[in-house]
Structures are given as C-alpha cells and as structure tokens.
Amino acid sequence: MPRIVDRAxxxxxxxxxxxxxxxxxxxxxxxxxxxxxxxxxYFHTPTDPRSVDPLPPEQAAARLDDDALRHRVFHLMVFAxxxxxxxxxxxxxxxxAFARAFGITDEGQTMAxxxxxxxxxxxxxxxxxxxxSHRSELEEPALGHLGDRGPAEVAPEVFERxxxxxxxxxxxxxxxxxxxxxxxxxxxxxxxxxYAGVFTAHDMTHVIAGYGPTGLEEVALxxxxxxxxxxxxxxxQFLGNLGVHEARFVHHTDAPPVLAAPxxxxxxxxxxxxxxxxxxxxTLVDHLAMADLPLEEVRDRFGV
Numbered sequence: 001m002p003r004i005v006d007r008a009x010x011x012x013x014x015x016x017x018x019x020x021x022x023x024x025x026x027x028x029x030x031x032x033x034x035x036x037x038x039x040x041x042y043f044h045t046p047t048d049p050r051s052v053d054p055l056p057p058e059q060a061a062a063r064l065d066d067d068a069l070r071h072r073v074f075h076l077m078v079f080a081x082x083x084x085x086x087x088x089x090x091x092x093x094x095x096x097a098f099a100r101a102f103g104i105t106d107e108g109q110t111m112a113x114x115x116x117x118x119x120x121x122x123x124x125x126x127x128x129x130x131x132x133s134h135r136s137e138l139e140e141p142a143l144g145h146l147g148d149r150g151p152a153e154v155a156p157e158v159f160e161r162x163x164x165x166x167x168x169x170x171x172x173x174x175x176x177x178x179x180x181x182x183x184x185x186x187x188x189x190x191x192x193x194x195y196a197g198v199f200t201a202h203d204m205t206h207v208i209a210g211y212g213p214t215g216l217e218e219v220a221l222x223x224x225x226x227x228x229x230x231x232x233x234x235x236x237q238f239l240g241n242l243g244v245h246e247a248r249f250v251h252h253t254d255a256p257p258v259l260a261a262p263x264x265x266x267x268x269x270x271x272x273x274x275x276x277x278x279x280x281x282x283t284l285v286d287h288l289a290m291a292d293l294p295l296e297e298v299r300d301r302f303g304v
Contacts, residue, residue, distance in 0.1 A: 003042075003276050004072045005229045009064065010043045013073050016060035018052045020098050021078040030083045030257070033265040057101035068104040075235050081222075082247040083259055129213030130236055137198030137233045141286045143189070151304040154191065160287075163188050163198065165291055173298050174291030176207050184213055194231050202237075204287035208298055209274075214256035215245035220271035225283055227275020234283070243297070279303035 005013045017035055021027035026045065027035070027049075035049035054061065064070045079094045099105070136144065142158050168174030168180075180203060183190055189196035209224055211217040222238035245258045259265055282302040290298055 004226060004272065005069065005076075007043055007045075010039070010045060012055060012063035012112075013069075013076070014039060014043075014047070014049075015054050015055040016064065017074055017076055017080055018262065019054035019056055019060060020095055021080050021084070021091070021092045023053045024088055025047050027080075028084050029267075030085070030260050034080055034083055034259070034268075037265035037269035038272075041266050042272045047153060051252060055146065057097045061101040064102075064105075067103070072230065074098060074102055074104050078164065079241070082242045083257070083258055085260075087247070123243070123247075125241060132238060134162070134236055135195070135198060135235050136282070138237065140200040140288065142288050143197030143200055145218055149232075154196075156191075159189070159191055161291075167242070168292050169294075171257050171291060171296070172292050173204070173207065173287065173292050176295050177204060178293070180207050184207065192231060201284055201287065205283050207295070208302065208304060210299075210304070215255075216261070216267055217263050219245055220259065220267050223268045223271030224275040225281070227272045227280035228278050228283070275304075277303065 014035055015040075018027060021031045022041075029225040032049045039045055039047035039049065042120065060071065064073055077095050077098055081091055083160070090174075098111045126281050142161075143154050158190065165174035165188075167176035178188075180186075186203075189200045193199070205225065206213065206217075206221060209221055211221040219238075219241045222234070227239055228234075248255070248257070259268065280302050282298075282304075
C-alpha cells in the first residue's frame with residue numbers, strides 16, 4: 001500500500017515534526033520518542049531524533065511542496081501535539097503556525113484549541129461532532145446507516161447472525177470475533193446501540209489485525225488502518241484513539257498517557273508499517289460474509 005510519507009521526504013518530514021514541537025524548551029521525551037520511532041520503525045533509517053535540526057513553518061512548507069504530503073505531515077504534527085502533557089498554548093500556537101504555512105484547516109487543531117481554552121468537554125464535543133458526520137463511512141456494510149433510526153432499520157436476522165457467530169467453526173473469523181467479545185466482557189452489538197455498525201466493523205478489524213482492546217493496541221490499530229488507506233476517515237478514527245487513550249479528552253480518566261510507556265511509540269510505528277505492507281484495507285469489507293472462513297485464510301487474503 002502507498003506510504004503516508006514516502007522515504008524521499010523522510011528528512012524534511014521529521015525535521016518539520018521536530019519543528020512543530022520546538023516550544024517550551026523543546027520537544028518532550030514522549031515527542032522525541034515519536035520522532036525516533038517513526039525514523040526507525042517506519043522509515044527503517046535509525047536516527048537519533050535529537051540530532052534532527054528543526055524546520056520552522058515557512059521552510060517546512062517550501063520543502064514539502066505537495067498539498068497531500070503537507071496534510072499528512074500536519075496530521076503527524078497533531079499526533080505529536082497530543083503527546084505533550086500538559087498541552088500548552090505555546091504548543092497549540094506552534095502547530096497553528098504550521099497549519100497557516102501549509103494552508104491547512106484541520107479538525108484536529110480545533111479539538112486541541114478547545115482542549116487548552118475550554119477543557120475536555122469542549123474537545124470531546126468537537127470530536128463527536130466530526131465523528132458522527134462520518135459515521136456512515138465507518139459502519140459494517142450489513143449494518144450500514146439506513147435512515148435516522150440507524151441500526152433499528154437493519155433486518156433482525158443481521159443481528160441474529162452476529163449473535164450466532166460463536167457457532168462458526170473453531171478458528172474462523174466469526175468464532176474468533178465472538179471469543180473476542182466474551183474474553184473482554186463486551187456485549188455483542190444490538191439494535192439498541194446507534195453505533196452497532198461502527199463497533200462491528202471496528203472489532204472485526206481488531207480480530208483480523210490481531211490487536212487486543214488495550215489503549216496501546218487501539219492506537220496501534222489506528223496507525224495500521226492509516227497505513228492501509230491514507231484516508232480522512234482513518235485519521236478521524238486515529239484522533240479518537242488518541243483522544244481516549246493519550247489526551248484523555250473523550251473518556252476522562254486520570255490514567256497515564258499510554259504512549260509515555262517505554263517502547264510504546266515503537267509499537268505504533270510498527271502499526272503504520274504493518275498497514276503499508278497489506279494488500280487491501282479490510283476495515284469495511286463485508287466481514288459477516290467471511291465469518292465462516294478460517295481467520296488465517298482471511299489474513300492471507302489481505303496480506304496481514
């Protein structure tokens with residue numbers, strides 16, 4: 001699959017990323033870890049991140065002269081921004097400066113501004129507004145949005161099929177999906193849940209990718225999906241992963257940021273790399289149609 005940033009633009013991309021964090025005494029340890037993990041785990045060029053000279057906004061814009069490339073590097077800047085704890089006005093203003101130089105207006109920045117100026121509740125509301133506007137692009141095909149009532153409009157037999165996935169052959173995609181829910185104490189998707197289609201597709205993707213539901217694995221899965229298909233909707237999901245597990249503006253907890261743990265950034269960088277190595281994005285394929293197939297056969301089909 002195409003890479004979100006090609007190796008030819010690795011150097012200016014990493015330098016711009018460092019430049020976007022060059023406030024309040026420079027990048028934090030967690031931000032340095034992100035730069036180093038991308039260099040080593042995604043670009044396969046071991047680099048001491050602290051040896052990278054930061055590029056300021058206008059110079060970065062000149063060296064990253066493609067609009068799509070600028071947008072993707074800017075998304076990585078928002079990623080890095082949410083890895084500064086606490087998030088400061090100086091960091092948000094610095095990322096804004098790159099947005100202006102790149103000619104970008106981005107929802108991630110709206111959330112970051114609100115997180116600093118108005119708190120978690122405003123940032124969460126921003127995210128949910130954006131997420132809901134794209135919800136139909138994130139649903140399992142058989143549970144797609146069918147009018148204002150959403151999953152309530154789906155034929156009952158579809159949910160009956162989901163609740164019978166535990167009867168699929170051992171080792172199959174469907175059986176493993178049912179076991180994923182049982183092992184983690186989750187309730188299977190139901191017509192009462194307006195996000196049933198989203199959760200079904202998302203958790204089928206978990207099963208195929210082999211990631212569990214821990215915070216780090218959620219972020220790594222999001223990175224893998226971006227590697228599979230560099231789309232706006234995958235970046236929106238990734239922002240949600242960061243909002244829940246890193247910046248804590250979606251589910252408000254006092255737990256430490258997951259990406260501050262040793263080796264965590266390397267896991268995420270490996271997720272980007274795994275996605276780039278697949279043959280097809282399997283996020284929104286018809287998973288229910290493949291439920292009886294052996295999981296390994298499904299993984300082979302998509303190059304997982």
